[in-house]
Amino acid sequence: MKERRSLCVVKVGGSLLRDGRSYIESAENIKKTFVDADRLPIVVVSAAKGVTDLLIEVAKGSKKHLEAVTEKYLSIASEFSSPKLSRRVHEELEHLKRVANTISGSFDAALQDLIVSFGERISKILMVEALEHVNVRAVELNARELIITNNIHGDASIDYVATANNLEKIVKPILETSATPVIEGFIGATEDGAVTTLGRGGSDYTATAIASLLGIDDVYLVTEVDGIMTADPALIPSAKIIKVLSYREAMEAALHGAKRINPKAFEPLEKFYGSTVFIGSWRTFGTKIQRELPADLAGPKLVMHKTSGDIPYIAIIGEGVGNTKFLKMIIDIFYEKAFSILGIQSYYYRPSILVYVQKTEELKILRELHKSLFEGAKP
Amino acid sequence: MRNVNVVVMGFGNVGRAFVKVVSLKRKMIAEKYGININIVAVGDSKGVAIKKEGFDEYELLKMSELPRSSLHMFAPYGRQEVDIKEVYRETEPHIHVELTPANYLTGEPGYSNILFALRNNAHVVTANKAPLVLHYSEIMNEARSRGLSVRFRATVMGGTPFLEMLSSMKSHDIERVEGILNATTNYILTEMHENLVDFEQALKKAQAIGVAEADPTLDIEGFDAAAKLCIISHVIGKPINMNSVYRESLSKVTLKDVLDAVRQGQVIKYVALLDTQNKVASVKIVRLPKDNILAQVGGVLNAVRVKTDATELFFVGKGGGRIETAHSVFDDVLSIVLEKVIGK
Numbered sequence: 001m002k003e004r005r006s007l008c009v010v011k012v013g014g015s016l017l018r019d020g021r022s023y024i025e026s027a028e029n030i031k032k033t034f035v036d037a038d039r040l041p042i043v044v045v046s047a048a049k050g051v052t053d054l055l056i057e058v059a060k061g062s063k064k065h066l067e068a069v070t071e072k073y074l075s076i077a078s079e080f081s082s083p084k085l086s087r088r089v090h091e092e093l094e095h096l097k098r099v100a101n102t103i104s105g106s107f108d109a110a111l112q113d114l115i116v117s118f119g120e121r122i123s124k125i126l127m128v129e130a131l132e133h134v135n136v137r138a139v140e141l142n143a144r145e146l147i148i149t150n151n152i153h154g155d156a157s158i159d160y161v162a163t164a165n166n167l168e169k170i171v172k173p174i175l176e177t178s179a180t181p182v183i184e185g186f187i188g189a190t191e192d193g194a195v196t197t198l199g200r201g202g203s204d205y206t207a208t209a210i211a212s213l214l215g216i217d218d219v220y221l222v223t224e225v226d227g228i229m230t231a232d233p234a235l236i237p238s239a240k241i242i243k244v245l246s247y248r249e250a251m252e253a254a255l256h257g258a259k260r261i262n263p264k265a266f267e268p269l270e271k272f273y274g275s276t277v278f279i280g281s282w283r284t285f286g287t288k289i290q291r292e293l294p295a296d297l298a299g300p301k302l303v304m305h306k307t308s309g310d311i312p313y314i315a316i317i318g319e320g321v322g323n324t325k326f327l328k329m330i331i332d333i334f335y336e337k338a339f340s341i342l343g344i345q346s347y348y349y350r351p352s353i354l355v356y357v358q359k360t361e362e363l364k365i366l367r368e369l370h371k372s373l374f375e376g377a378k379p
Numbered sequence: 380m381r382n383v384n385v386v387v388m389g390f391g392n393v394g395r396a397f398v399k400v401v402s403l404k405r406k407m408i409a410e411k412y413g414i415n416i417n418i419v420a421v422g423d424s425k426g427v428a429i430k431k432e433g434f435d436e437y438e439l440l441k442m443s444e445l446p447r448s449s450l451h452m453f454a455p456y457g458r459q460e461v462d463i464k465e466v467y468r469e470t471e472p473h474i475h476v477e478l479t480p481a482n483y484l485t486g487e488p489g490y491s492n493i494l495f496a497l498r499n500n501a502h503v504v505t506a507n508k509a510p511l512v513l514h515y516s517e518i519m520n521e522a523r524s525r526g527l528s529v530r531f532r533a534t535v536m537g538g539t540p541f542l543e544m545l546s547s548m549k550s551h552d553i554e555r556v557e558g559i560l561n562a563t564t565n566y567i568l569t570e571m572h573e574n575l576v577d578f579e580q581a582l583k584k585a586q587a588i589g590v591a592e593a594d595p596t597l598d599i600e601g602f603d604a605a606a607k608l609c610i611i612s613h614v615i616g617k618p619i620n621m622n623s624v625y626r627e628s629l630s631k632v633t634l635k636d637v638l639d640a641v642r643q644g645q646v647i648k649y650v651a652l653l654d655t656q657n658k659v660a661s662v663k664i665v666r667l668p669k670d671n672i673l674a675q676v677g678g679v680l681n682a683v684r685v686k687t688d689a690t691e692l693f694f695v696g697k698g699g700g701r702i703e704t705a706h707s708v709f710d711d712v713l714s715i716v717l718e719k720v721i722g723k
Contacts, residue, residue: 030686084445084446084449087447087449088445091446091447095589098587098593099587101583101587102583102587104576104580107513111584114587125444128444137443139437139444140440140444145702171401171407172400172407173403173407173436176436177435177436177437178503179440192678193679193700194588195588323445
């Protein structure tokens with residue numbers, strides 16, 4: 001029997017799940033990082049890499065993509081050399097095929113959700129097997145029974161009250177068996193049992209909702225990168241990992257298109273229990289996202305650019321960047337480097353400044369701001 | 380704490396759900412009633428898993444994750460082939476739970492299993508209708524002569540205690556029972572009305588989401604609803620034979636029929652009727668005015684209207700969802716334990 005406070009939530013992103021070997025690697029890391037440290041992780045899994053995209057094509061009627069999904073999952077399953085697992089995965093794929101065969105000409109959002117859900121459903125079965133393979137007792141949870149949503153297919157929102165009720169009922173048995181539960185991210189079901197999906201990045205949303213509704217302190221979102229960076233490293237190689245962000249900063253960044261942050265994921269955290277979210281890789285969880293920031297951590301956290309319509313803008317994100325002193329500093333940088341400002345937008349209550357700039361100067365400005373704000377260069 | 384040994388035969392959707400529900404809820408039941416529900420053996424068509432001291436929660440959850448017909452692979456407890464004698468010798472069950480599929484020609488394997496259980500002093504809970512439909516009196520007489528119980532509330536409106544309620548209305552003369560007793564066909568009709576698709580398309584969708592079986596014959600030819608009428612007739616003490624139930628096939632309903640009905644403010648429903656006054660029973664495609672109470676029961680819901688010489692009742696609830704049905708089976712098990720096993 002485990003203590004309730006030993007619970008944490010761990011989401012394993014699809015980019016980490018490529019083949020049988022990578023499922024086992026993830027399982028080993030779950031064991032090393034959590035189970036061996038006497039914690040009981042609730043594991044949230046995405047579909048294996050690329051599978052969701054394939055399934056979206058299947059939902060449009062593509063037989064070729066159905067074959068690709070089948071081949072992919074059967075080949076991952078075969079790596080475990082467990083006849084039981086292969087049969088189970090085969091059964092799920094047969095079911096998927098039956099569903100795919102009902103596709104007629106017209107687009108049916110409910111059917112698409114049902115088809116896409118198989119990506120996570122099978123991934124979950126594989127993850128349970130991988131955990132058992134590394135001697136971690138693991139059991140399946142069923143997102144379609146636990147995560148209740150509204151009926152907006154393709155972009156459903158979680159019904160927090162119904163879902164909290166369901167989750168609360170299984171906590172005790174989970175703690176009693178001390179087996180690591182694995183649940184599908186990204187999918188849920190309506191009260192009537194129709195399968196829904198939670199939209200892009202929905203697995204993060206599943207993870208934070210579970211943590212928040214059960215009052216669990218820590219959520220780990222595991223991906224390939226070590227954390228959220230001060231800028232897009234493809235554009236600015238000197239970008240660094242951001243150690244701490246507030247929910248507000250993270251959501252603001254997501255609003256302006258930051259990768260790896262799903263704004264919906266913060267809704268339960270803001271409304272209910274404010275769990276701490278750790279983003280990173282198995283090497284290190286470089287970024288911590290928490291409800292409140294201590295005063296000394298206020299200030300700019302990241303710079304990014306976004307093109308909306310004809311005029312691109314640069315967003316500088318961080319608690320307190322809307323104050324007059326900071327605004328002046330930014331304008332000074334523009335002034336000294338002779339960049340033109342086409343527009344500027346800032347409100348005292350928002351953790352961002354948006355500066356509309358000329359297309360030709362966009363990247364130059366981004367680099368200059370990053371240098372001044374995060375690399376210690378004097379403006 | 381009183382240990383109650385339970386054997387489960389049949390491990391399809393309901394069997395899995397039952398095992399899972401027991402694993403999640405039996406601690407709660409133990410705390411509340413002082414009973415420890417011990418699942419000691421589970422069988423499917425190919426094999427059986429036996430653990431004399433009872434499977435623990437983790438084992439039950441792992442069992443429900445097995446692929447179809449592969450209990451024999453459940454190491455180290457799984458065995459090839461099902462020998463019910465061996466199961467009983469090793470586990471001495473108090474209660475037998477029969478969840479095998481219905482076969483209305485022979486009643487097997489449920490019929491033999493149930494008789495075997497009774498003859499070996501086990502109470503019986505069944506969700507399989509066929510043995511009751513074909514051999515109701517024999518089974519009940521066998522149970523009565525041994526002071527054993529046979530419970531089967533999961534067989535009609537499986538997600539509700541409808542049969543319990545009906546059997547408790549002992550002072551009433553029940554004149555008419557009429558309603559929507561089959562979830563699959565009601566779902567298909569609802570699909571046809573709401574999305575204006577033809578029968579085949581609606582059936583395919585029902586199969587895709589798991590509401591209909593791969594072989595839907597029992598549902599769409601009305602066998603399932605007829606069997607339920609037959610069980611209801613036994614419960615109210617006015618038995619009819621399943622063969623005497625007039626059945627229409629739902630596959631006759633075309634999209635044009637649906638459109639015609641809708642145009643006239645009507646809804647097509649697949650209605651089962653037991654009229655004890657006129658001694659007729661049927662499962663028919665009928666047109667109902669939109670505001671008829673049965674017309675408003677959609678999707679996988681079931682509904683029954685019971686008319687007695689004293690009153691009229693209306694009952695709505697989920698038909699055969701696996702989780703709901705598993706709870707009905709569990710409730711039957713618990714009521715037997717509380718009334719019979721502990722009382723002894």
